[in-house]
Structures are given as structure tokens and as C-alpha cells.
Amino acid sequence: MTTKKLNIPDEIMSKKDPEQYFQIVxxxxxxSYGSVWKAINKATGIPVAIKRVSIDNDLEDMKKEINFMKQCKxxxxxxxxxxxxxxxxIWIVMEYCGAGSVCDAMKITGKTLSEEQIAVVSKDCLQGxxxxxxxxxxxxxxxxGNILLNNNGESKLADFGVSGQLDGSIVKAQTVIGTPFWMAPEVIQEVGYDYKADIWSFGITCIEMAESKPPLFNVHPMRVIFMIPNPxxxxxxxxxxxxxSDEFNDFIALCLTRKPEQRPTAVDLLKHPFITRAKSHSLLIPLIDEQDQIIGEKGREAALGLDTKEDDEEEEEEEDDEESGGSDQGTMRPARRNNHNDDDEEEQYDSGTMVITENNNYDTMVVNNDDDNNDISATMKMNSSKKPFVPAYMSQFAKQENNSNSGTNSKYSGLSLEDLQKKLEEIExxxxxxxxxxxxxxxxxxxxxxxxxxxxxxSLVR
Known part of the structure; x- marks a missing residue:
């Protein structure tokens, strides 16, 4: 399917009214990026997906995403x-994948994928x-969440908002970017990384498809980024x-090889028995049909938990908690016991770890953005030249930080330099x-x- 068949302007960010061409369904x-809508092309009747992003987000980043997608064939x-x-x-018009994301399919049906289904999805993703x-x-x-299914059970990679291009002058990327739970160790360590980082993320995704959550899912994301690189x-x-199966365990182990130079490529993994034995896309049809039935009964927004009634009730509960002196951490709750007991370190922190519950909003995070700058910084930082992207989960700290910082400067601004130095000594x-x-x-x-x-x-010796 080409742009011309859809009979829409073939230009970046046309100023024409998109509602001339599309009927939102x-x-x-x-x-945190915005919203995605199903729409129908009025001229052709072809369904499309439209990603609507506020211009408050970085316009240049959106142009990069659009150019990136245009180049992919x-x-x-x-x-x-x-x-x-x-x-x-900005309305970005894309191919419509009627079954939605693999993440949504699991959330709506309350089921994880079988090993055979994971193999089918994995084969498509590795080819992508x-x-x-x-x-x-x-x-x-x-x-x-970034693997979409069409109604035939075929998988397609989506969401290129943080994707990068390696060219002749940049052998390895430096930007700390992605979603913490899926990040490769070398991405967090800022030692430079290449396409092998996607392989690690895909290994984590295989565990996610098998168990509905990535490893360390009940640990706060800002703690996870310190745990993943720990050798x-x-x-x-x-x-x-x-x-x-042994094949699936081995496949995951290869994807999650800690040293990127020893990690296989996507082409290598396509030759693995777990992938070569993958069956037909029709294996995904029962999952898609069950999802469609639930959506038909409840409606898509209710099935995904996006209905406003539940949101309003949660907000009222949070306001009641605040008025009664409760936590101001939003939807953060004490962690439940993590099934991924990799070591004693996690068990030690279980009782005090705060986690995001209810919405399972694992957002993409950009720490430092050096994609357009060959003078790479060696320290983690927010990109100061542009308005920084703040992941949704970071808003949970906003109120606490505001409360703790409000009035701090004004408290000391009237003191002399000598008094300030004394105050600093007292604090020490x-x-x-x-x-x-x-x-x-x-x-x-x-x-x-x-x-x-x-x-x-x-006593044991006795």
C-alpha cells in the first residue's frame, strides 16, 4: 500500500486539514507521547492509524521520527x-494494524503468549x-507495546520516536534512551552501543511475552537503571x-548476553532452532479473536482501562488519601514480592521499593541526547538545549520535590556570606x-x- 493509493498529500507535515481525508473512528x-486513533480514508475506505502528538513536544524530534519512518521499506x-x-x-498517518500491540492483547485477554506464539512473533520481529x-x-x-499485530497474526515493529541512525561518522550511539526495564547494559553505561542493544531489548521482550511483565517489573525504574549494568x-x-523448552531458554540467553560483542545479530538469531521451527501466523488468530470479543462486549477503552469513569474514581481516592494525610506518591504502592528472585539484593529491598501499579505505564526515557553532536558528554544529563522529555512515571516525584524545595532558597537568601558558611558547617x-x-x-x-x-x-554442632 503506497501513499498515492491513499490519495493524501505526500509531504512532511502538510498544512491541509487531515479531517478532509480521514474520518476518526x-x-x-x-x-505520554499523545494518542493513537483508528480512522478511515474517506476517498478509499482504507483504515489507517493516526498518531496525534502535541506540538508542545519537540517538533524537530517529530520530524526525525517521520523521516525515519519514510525511509523504512x-x-x-x-x-x-x-x-x-x-x-x-501533528497527525502522523500510518498503516493500521487491527489487532493492536502484543502488550494490549495480553492486557485485554489477561493471557500471556504460548511458546509457539512467541516464536511466530519473534520471527517477524527479527526480520524487521x-x-x-x-x-x-x-x-x-x-x-x-511497540510490536503491532494485524488481523492475519503478522507482527510489525512500530513507534520510532526514539530510533537512531548510525552513519559513517558515528560508529556507536551514545544517547541513553529507551524504556528502563528493556535497556541493554551498555546503553545505561554510556560506553557507546550499536544495533546489538536492540537484541538485548528483544530478549527482555520475549520474557515479557511469556510472563506479561519484564524482569524487575516491581522495582522503580530509576533503581532499575542502576541494577541492569551491575556486572x-x-x-x-x-x-x-x-x-x-531448552531452545527457548537458549534463545533468551543468547539475546541477553551481557557483552554486546558476543551477542548474536538478528540474522544469526533467525537461524536459531527456536525461530526456524516457528509455525504459521494463524497461531495468533485465537488470541486476536478473544481480544476482539472482549472489545466487542466492553468497548476498546474499557477493555484497556482507559475509560474515564475509573480514572475519575482513582483521582478521587488519591485526593481523599492526601486530605487524610496519606501518601502523595500518586499510584505508587509498596512493592509486592518479585517473582524474579535473581539474588538477595532484590529481596532485601522488597519491603521498601515503591512501584507503579494500576496503569503499568512503562514509559520511554531519554537521559542525554547526543545524537546530533559528535562531542559526546561522558556524564548522564538531560539535554539542556531543548525542552527535556519527562517520562510519566517521573511525575510521581513532582509533588514531593516541590514540597521539599519550596521556600528553600528564600529561607537562606537573607543571610550574609559568613552566616551561610556557618549554616553549611552546622548541616555538615x-x-x-x-x-x-x-x-x-x-x-x-x-x-x-x-x-x-x-x-x-x-547447638547444631552439639
């Missing part, structure tokens, strides 16, 4: 048709990645590997005293525990 989804990549500028939004990597493009945000942590794996002394008190409590507790351990060991 329903909302397909929404996120693969049946395993969602096809770009055109774009419009309407009021305060092999194409992207062959033209020196990196997706950088592979996850089930002492073994690579993630399926929670119950014995329930899956207070800090040292608090540390001393904590260490004393720690030593007492440690001594008590050691005594009990010694007693138990002695």
Missing part, C-alpha cells in the same frame, strides 16, 4: 503514509530488526525455565551525627544477630 491507545515495519499539522497537534540494522538504524525501544548480576531469565555536623547514630544502631543489631547465629551454630 475510535481511540486505540494513549500515552519492509513488510515487517509499520508503513508510514503521511503527516499533517492541525492546530496544536535485521532490515533496520542492515540500513544502520537502531530502534532503541523494542518491547511488546555481578546474572543476566535475566525466565522465572520458571523448566516450564519452557548534623549529617555526621546522624550517620554516627545510624552506624551505632547498625552495629548493635549486627552484634545481636551475630550472637544468635553463633548460638545456633553451636
Amino acid at each position: 475510535e481511540k486505540l491507545g494513549e500515552g 519492509s513488510q515487517h515495519i509499520v508503513t508510514y503514509h503521511g503527516s499533517f499539522k492541525k492546530d496544536n497537534e 530488526l535485521a532490515y533496520l540494522h542492515s540500513v544502520r538504524k537502531i530502534h532503541r525501544d523494542i518491547k511488546a 555481578s548480576r546474572p543476566p535475566p531469565k525466565l522465572t520458571e525455565p523448566e516450564k519452557w 555536623l548534623d549529617k555526621d551525627q546522624k550517620i554516627k547514630e545510624i552506624m551505632e544502631k547498625y552495629n548493635i543489631a549486627k552484634q545481636s544477630l551475630s550472637s544468635v547465629i553463633d548460638e545456633k551454630k553451636s
Whole structure:
């Protein structure tokens, strides 16, 4: 299907009214980027998907995404048709994949994918990645939410808002970008990375399709970015590997090879037995049919939990909590026990870890953006030259930070330089005293525990 067949302007961000060409049918989804809608081309009757993004987002980044999509020519990549500028939004018109994302299918049906279904999806995705990597493009945000299904059960890679291009002058990308749970270690470490980062993300996605969540899903994203690069942590794996075939376990292990130079390429993985034995796309049809039935009964927004009634009730509950002196952390709750018990470190933090619940909004994060600058910074930073993108989960801290910072500057602004220096010394002394008190409590507790351990060991010897 080409742009001309759809009979719409073949230009970047046409100023013509898109509603001349399209009849909006329903909302397909929404996120921090904006919203996606199903629409019908009035001239041809062909359904399309329209991504509507506020111009408050970086316009240059949207142009990059559009140009990136225009350059992609693969049946395993969602096809770009055109774009419009309407009021305060950019409308990006794309191929319509009627079954939505793999993530949405799991959420609506309450089911994970079978191993055979994962193999079928994986084969399509790897072919899409092999194409992207062959033209020196990196997706950088592979996850089930960015894998779309059409009604035939075919999978296509989508959402290129954070994708990057490697050219002759840039051998490796430096931007820390993606969704924390799926990020490769080398991306977070800022040591430079290439298309192998997509392979790691795809390995995490395979676990997500098998278990509905990525590893470490109940750990806060800002803690996850410190845990993933830790070389002492073994690579993630399926929670119950014995329930899956040796081929699938081996396939995931290869994708999640910690050293990128030892990690296989998409072309290599297409030769793996787990992929070569993949069956027909028809294996996905029962999942798609079940999803369609639920949507038919409830409506798409209710099936996805996007209906406003539930949102209003949640907001009222949060306001009640705040008025009664409750938490101001929004939808953050104490973590439940994580099924991915990779080591004692996670268990140690289980009781205190705060997690995002209810909406499962795993958002893409950009920490530093050096794609257009060969003078790469060695430290993690927000891009100061543009309005920074703030992931939705970071808003959970906004109120707490505002409360803690409000009035701080005004509190000290009237003091002289000498008084300020004295105040700083007092704070340092207070800090040292608090540390001393904590260490004393720690030593007492440690001594008590050691005594009990010694007693138990002695009793065992007797």
C-alpha cells in the first residue's frame, strides 16, 4: 500500500486539514507521547492509524521520527503514509494494524503468549530488526507495546520516536534512551552501543511475552537503571525455565548476553532452532479473536482501562488519601514480592521499593541526547538545549520535590556570606551525627544477630 493509493498529500507535515481525508473512528491507545486513533480514508475506505502528538513536544524530534519512518521499506515495519499539522497537534498517518500491540492483547485477554506464539512473533520481529540494522538504524525501544499485530497474526515493529541512525561518522550511539526495564547494559553505561542493544531489548521482550511483565517489573525504574549494568548480576531469565523448552531458554540467553560483542545479530538469531521451527501466523488468530470479543462486549477503552469513569474514581481516592494525610506518591504502592528472585539484593529491598501499579505505564526515557553532536558528554544529563522529555512515571516525584524545595532558597537568601558558611558547617555536623547514630544502631543489631547465629551454630554442632 503506497501513499498515492491513499490519495493524501505526500509531504512532511502538510498544512491541509487531515479531517478532509480521514474520518476518526475510535481511540486505540494513549500515552505520554499523545494518542493513537483508528480512522478511515474517506476517498478509499482504507483504515489507517493516526498518531496525534502535541506540538508542545519537540517538533524537530517529530520530524526525525517521520523521516525515519519514510525511509523504512519492509513488510515487517509499520508503513508510514503521511503527516499533517492541525492546530496544536501533528497527525502522523500510518498503516493500521487491527489487532493492536502484543502488550494490549495480553492486557485485554489477561493471557500471556504460548511458546509457539512467541516464536511466530519473534520471527517477524527479527526480520524487521535485521532490515533496520542492515540500513544502520537502531530502534532503541523494542518491547511488546511497540510490536503491532494485524488481523492475519503478522507482527510489525512500530513507534520510532526514539530510533537512531548510525552513519559513517558515528560508529556507536551514545544517547541513553529507551524504556528502563528493556535497556541493554551498555546503553545505561554510556560506553557507546550499536544495533546489538536492540537484541538485548528483544530478549527482555520475549520474557515479557511469556510472563506479561519484564524482569524487575516491581522495582522503580530509576533503581532499575542502576541494577541492569551491575556486572555481578546474572543476566535475566525466565522465572520458571523448566516450564519452557531448552531452545527457548537458549534463545533468551543468547539475546541477553551481557557483552554486546558476543551477542548474536538478528540474522544469526533467525537461524536459531527456536525461530526456524516457528509455525504459521494463524497461531495468533485465537488470541486476536478473544481480544476482539472482549472489545466487542466492553468497548476498546474499557477493555484497556482507559475509560474515564475509573480514572475519575482513582483521582478521587488519591485526593481523599492526601486530605487524610496519606501518601502523595500518586499510584505508587509498596512493592509486592518479585517473582524474579535473581539474588538477595532484590529481596532485601522488597519491603521498601515503591512501584507503579494500576496503569503499568512503562514509559520511554531519554537521559542525554547526543545524537546530533559528535562531542559526546561522558556524564548522564538531560539535554539542556531543548525542552527535556519527562517520562510519566517521573511525575510521581513532582509533588514531593516541590514540597521539599519550596521556600528553600528564600529561607537562606537573607543571610550574609559568613552566616551561610556557618549554616553549611552546622548541616555538615548534623549529617555526621546522624550517620554516627545510624552506624551505632547498625552495629548493635549486627552484634545481636551475630550472637544468635553463633548460638545456633553451636547447638547444631552439639
